Amino acid sequence: METKHILLFKNSQNTQINNESIDFILTSPPYPMIEMWDETFFKLNQEIKNQFNKKNYRLAYELMHNELNKTWKECYRVLKPGGIIAINIGDATRTLNKNFQLFTNHVKIIEYMQNLGMQSLPPIIWRKTSNKPNKFMGSGMLPVNAYVTLEHEYILIFRKGEKRKFNKNEIIRRRKSAFFWEERNKWFSDIWKDIVGENQTIDKYYKTNRDRNAAFPLELSLRLIHMFSIYEDTVFDPFLGTGTTTIASAVLGRNSIGYEIDTSFKNLIKERINNIKTITEQYINNRINSHKKFIENYIKQKNKAFKYYNENLKTPVMTSQEKDISFYQISNVQKNENLFICKYSNFTPFLI
Incomplete structure (x- = not known):
């Protein structure tokens, strides 16, 4: 068996992916209204920065999602009928104009994907419990201005059309790709508590444009790719980042394509590839x-x-x-x- 893994960066040639050529999409986009992503969205659309500076935060938030929607539309184009897309997204809490509030990113994405024609499947709540002593926000022990802690993210799952159909060769590969009974019972639960978040700090050796990678854990990618694809399928990540989806695809015998606009991650991804056999x-x-x-x-x-x-x-x-x-x-x-x-x-x- 042989798999190919293509890394596409902003300055790469021939970045167009063919219609309906992808079996599974796994990604985690920049989270709108999370402060570390502000500059990324500002660069994508100057109007977002303009509205933010005018304190029109709700409009800036809508414009951020409009930028993400361009990617979701392309995902729909390249995904095969019956293919699955899994999106790891967190909602955002933020104090703006001295007003603390929640921005429900998962709701915006569900709404747009359904309008595209994707079918929503039951999502997974990824529970990321924090033990920080200052995690409680608001007025301490006094009602009513304290806030519930936000300690989970969503893995939204969508399917393009009806259930995937398998030809004779794919049926063989599907059976070889099966998971153990006890794995199925753990993986296909709607709440995951057993996967801890990734260390977000990027070693300065790699000279990336960000100090934090915002990557989801490799274990998360391995599990989702195993759940929603089979050997020799092609997996796509339009927000590749540090290359976690690509690494997981190779480990599991899937082909992959990853796209990343930040070329400073190239050396970090290649370093991870060096360890892929281990x-x-x-x-x-x-x-x-x-x-x-x-x-x-x-x-x-x-x-x-x-x-x-x-x-x-x-x-x-x-x-x-x-x-x-x-x-x-x-x-x-x-x-x-x-x-x-x-x-x-x-x-x-x-x-x-």
Whole structure:
């Protein structure tokens, strides 16, 4: 198996992606009304800055989402029928003109995507609990001007049209891409509490234009790509940032395309690619070890044997749909300027 990973930057040539060529889109855009993103939106549209300076904050907020909508429209164009898009977005709290308020970014995106013709699927609430002593805002112990803490983000999920249909070759790849029963039970819950946020600080060595990366964790990308795509699918991220979606796609044997307007991230992304074989080995070992613990606990608690067995991984499994699960490890990485190609070999398991 071989996958290709294309990195497109603002100054890249041939950045046009073909209509209906993408199987899954995973991204996290700049969050409107989060202060660290103000300059990004100002550069995209001078009128946003003008309205902000005039203290017309609600209009500036609308204009920020108008800029994001241009990307969502392109996502709709490139996504295949039956394809899924997952958007990690947080709402924003901000004090403007001495007035504290909430800006509901997830509502704006849902509204626009539905108007595009996308079908909303149940979202995931990603719970990011903070232990900071100053997390409570407002008037301390006194009613009524205290505020509820905002400690979650959304993973909005949309589908283009009806459920995806699979040809004969895709059916085989789909079965090999299946997840374990215990993974399904955890992943397909509407509240995720087990994934911690990423360290936002960027090492000054990389000389990027930002001090903070605002990236979602690699584990988040791995889980979502596994949930909504199969081996050799093509995954697209229109807000690539530090390359998390690209790295996760390579680890999971998917092709990928990533687009980023900030070219200062190029060296950081390439540095992460250098570690991709190690990341893949760790990911496979973690899944194997986790499944092994599940088997041991299940047998201990239920006192009965498993009905099904996966020959590829040499392990008992809960259901017949898990019998063909296959893991692939990266054997070689070929790197060009804005392209890298991963070649894979079958994972050789130890006996569980």
